[in-house]
Amino acid sequence: MVEQTPLQKAYFAGIDIGSTMTKAVVIDAEGKMLSAIKGPTGPEHRHLANEVMKQALEQAKLKLEEIVYIIATGYGRFNVPFADEQVTELSCHARGVYSLFPGVRTAIDIGGQDAKCFKVNEGKLVDFIMNDKCAAGTGRFLELTASSLGIRLDDLGKLSLQATSPVEISNMCTIFAQQEVVMHLSQGVKIEDIIAGLHHALAERVAALARRLGIEPDVVLTGGVAKNIGMVQAMSQSLGCSLLVPEEPLLTGALGAALLAKDRVTKLVAQGKPLEARQRRLERATFYS
């Protein structure tokens, strides 16, 4: 006999398996974040999802049984065997960004392998446009070009702020841009100026995508690239408007997934459905614990 949990004591989780990073967030019934875990996505999503979820539970001091509903998102979302539901990252990002910035109308997420721009209204996804065809305009562009410079990804932002005359990177293609970087280096161009040029090139590419969708304030920037202060400035310059950036720009997808999990259950309870049904489904999915 499964004990029925009152909604106030329910917990929810979101897990976002991106191309580069896997993120998990656990929230309580108030929507308060109890834990947030980030780990690199390996080749085996199944094991990683379990591992990241386990860590998130430890941090929140909860047992898996106490989580009422789990939503998986991101490109690896079908490899989360214990999730109750899979939701596209666009819907999850929209929900997550809205919870942090209720005034958001346009959100731009630059991930490791794609860039997404979406319109949000009251937390709902209205329209979107994305680039996942080619590495230009994604985090990969910076990852590869930074490696040609021998600079760590985390250091790009603050170095770029010391640029005095940024170079122009004329190649869209990441591989050709990488060659261009080597050429600039051989000509003795300051690394800071090259980095600022790369930021500008990436920002222009993503801004062009966003312009096709239409930019409406408030504009929020998320994804790993938003942790780079130089990119935030370059994006703001290319878009001609100020940008809001979450404290943890990597987590909006997972947070949104957890919040959507809470929304789903709240709605079911309001319809008079008991919470135990969800609990049973979750128990069945805990084969690995």
Next chain:
Amino acid sequence: MVWCMGIDIGAAYSKGVLLRDSRTIATAVRLSGTNHQATASAIREELLAKLGQAPPSIKVIATGIGAGNVTFAAGKISDIVCTARGINKVFPEAKTAIDIGAQSTRVVKLDSNGMVVTFAVSEKCAAGSGRFIEVIANVLRIRLEDFGPLSLKSKSPITFSTGCAVFGESEAITRIAEGVTAPDIAAGVNLALASKVVSLVKRVGLDQPCAICGGGALNPGLITAVETGLSIKLLLPPQPQMVTALGAAMQACSSPAAQ
């Protein structure tokens, strides 16, 4: 006797051709490197060394992306024009030339005098050029010249799900991890690149006979893939990499100052 030299400074390799009365006397090829000026001089020295004695005067024409760095050249001429002229010299009957270089692919339609009728260039992205082969050769840890022969051993080429060389590199690594063999990956790359070349040819319009040249034409697997894609046989020059430099040398011969 009229002595002419064509020097083609490409994105990856630089080529030189020395002509005496329009006959090829010597050729040279080396990596372009980062100092094009030094590379151009080294090619000139190599060509002259093959000759034994320096002729009284040589007219030099430069071409390719680094043409501006050939300081001893009398002038520079677009690589499109030189490719057309070079192909016309080898195959006077050719109506279309496909030139697959390290950084761009060019399709040139030409008339019976080797004059350019129209052309198209794919230079925006590495997936449409020889660079894609370089990237994957690096993943497979094989030399560039072994890529073509390796691809011919393929039994079932992979299909790349992406048109991007960066994503293609990740895909190749994933497929290797899945146990796909190197020949199947190499053949998949040839098919992917060939499909880009074929669509470029179709944009310009195919007139036969059609010749293929550039460093990409040293890859027999790629040639077969382009032939299959176009459903034709291609004309292959004996030294496909030298065609544009040959065209530059021909241009040097025909310009009035060389007489």
